[in-house]
Amino acid sequence: MAVLLESLPLQERVLVWKLASPEGDGEVLLEVSDSVRETLIETMGQDELVAAMEDLPADEVAELAPDLPHDVVSEVLESRDEEEREQIRSTLSYKEGTIGTVMDYELLSIRADVACEVVLRYLRRFEKLPEHTDKIFVVDEGNVLQGVLKIRKLLVSDPDDLVSDVMARNVVKFHPDDDAEEAAQAFEKYDLITAPVVDEQQHLIGRLTVDEMLDVIREGSEADMLNMAGLKDEEDLFAPVIDSVKNRWAWLAVNLFTALVASRVIGLFEGSIEKIVALAALMPIVAGIGGNSGNQTITMIVRALAIGQISNTQATHLLKKEIGVALVNGLIWGSVMGIISFVLYHSIGLGVVMVAAMTLNLVLAATVGVLIPVTMERLGKDPALGSSVLITAVTDSGGFFIFLGLASIFLMH
């Protein structure tokens, strides 16, 4: 249902949503993207929204709460018991992007000093076990996490074995203030299905599940891809024109400003261009190949940073390598272009300037392609953010300056 709604243009989407039965409305709201959720919530009355929240557990109510009208949230809070109210409030209190905002409270916990047989009987008393239950958390009388009992282990153990003898004590666990993307990477690394979340004193307070982590991974890599191209947020594919304009204007403005700078750089050399008009035709080649090559470098680095593959000491190593690649490419492709320029304009000087300018601009692209994302990361900013726009800005202005500068020095008599 959520997938269908996301792929429908606005009018059809509202129509389908209105016609759909209200049962499971809350689940659908959870599944759709933020921008699509907004369009759906707008069409619902207060009563409908409150009804939609009815069957959702605390963590999911908290996930939707920021998008709901204030009155709806208060009404929903009133309908819950004290424990759930507390869980909703606490989820809402965590910073965006932390584990606290994605954990749930559907915990199954047992003591270490009981037999497996007892655990099996205890489980049978439930109507239904929480989704994705692959392990049961083992806690002491103070709710301090002692270990986990994997269901796989429980099923093959002797019914008389004590939990303390079959549980795993070496547990991957998380804190609610930890970064959710790092937790997702740990889920990937250790092939986890669920994991406990504990506070500073090791009290069990919640759990993470692989389905939430999958969403974190998907959203993280999509955000990187969109951010690199200078798109601000996940945009509803069928958003009204005006919303799309708003979503994209910021980086277009940055781009326009940097293009203006590049234009002024060219303006500095108008005298040279007047004398040799071929410079105007050749300069975009230098700028273009720098932009393309810089984008290759920056994309690789952004990806490596996203999966935590680059440490501080390696930045220098990578910089050297990328400059090496740039020198090789510059000499090869620069020479090709130098020869073509010579053939077109019958000037050896122009050909030589072309080789030099292309090589230098590729080296500039490689340097900046490594330094921009690494610096952003060190400053605690998102290295993907507008990286494509920034690298192009540098290789454009830089490329024009290098090419026209060299030409002015060596070709003007």
Added chain:
Amino acid sequence: MAVLLESLPLQERVLVWKLASPEGDGEVLLEVSDSVRETLIETMGQDELVAAMEDLPADEVAELAPDLPHDVVSEVLESRDEEEREQIRSTLSYKEGTIGTVMDYELLSIRADVACEVVLRYLRRFEKLPEHTDKIFVVDEGNVLQGVLKIRKLLVSDPDDLVSDVMARNVVKFHPDDDAEEAAQAFEKYDLITAPVVDEQQHLIGRLTVDEMLDVIREGSEADMLNMAGLKDEEDLFAPVIDSVKNRWAWLAVNLFTALVASRVIGLFEGSIEKIVALAALMPIVAGIGGNSGNQTITMIVRALAIGQISNTQATHLLKKEIGVALVNGLIWGSVMGIISFVLYHSIGLGVVMVAAMTLNLVLAATVGVLIPVTMERLGKDPALGSSVLITAVTDSGGFFIFLGLASIFLMH
């Protein structure tokens, strides 16, 4: 271990790998990326490689086989029993990117006509259950899939209940020739942990697990990001310079060719540039904003195609919307730039040409930004492949042609 090796430069990596104990070598080889795997396998002797394969199940041997020397593969095959040899061969026979290449054979299956108590006793006979077991597959005497018994359900059921009464009959199942990325999307949609793979006659032949699907999702979105920037393959961050050059040269060559085309477009208007040298300074602005805006559009569309959000009928709708966005942006930013051009060069004509050229190039960028990936998808090609290079090629040549063409018509007297 795998993560550590990936983030080490080549020499240190080989050193660490040589020092590491051979136990679990095979697992590490599985976890590292293709390019890093190559560098590790190169350092190992035939005996070491055979030993590393020893503890791996059939599906994992098959995953590594294409990267191993032929002799090693034969030796490993000989050491397995007939069933496993068959599994390895059959995994190797599936096309890349299909479910057949990522499924495993660690199946737990039971009959529908036994009691839950019997199932529990049957499970207890195992030393260990397969990883991620969240459900047991229910088959008839002909190994035809009847349904699945969720472990969560088994644990809360009455021991006397028959499997047929508590199993789920409505099962998400896959065929080995299905696309792995689509299966991964189904795992996301339906929050699956494992799922059965069946042949045409519904015989149970394997299973998919969420950890493999996580890798598929991660690799898919990374490949999109790298491909858009014109990087051919997953590149080892610390690859030797020459390997990186090889990995990137193809798209650089394409870029150089398209830059040459753009340069020739400018060459057509050298006469106009000689008369009004300001044109040379302003033309990159028109091309640049087109490239930036086109990249925003194409990134959105590539992402939407990747998650299956665009159907054929919607392409037209999206095209209209993107053109709308382009018109609004063109008129706003074009006017800003038109005024700046007027201030800089004191020519109303130049300002007006600027507004018109920017608007037209943004419309071109929007059109091509939708059409390139949608067409690629329809042709069965990867819409991400070099999309950033292609869109820039169109907006550069197009931008120069539109701007210089309009200027030549309206400003030359």
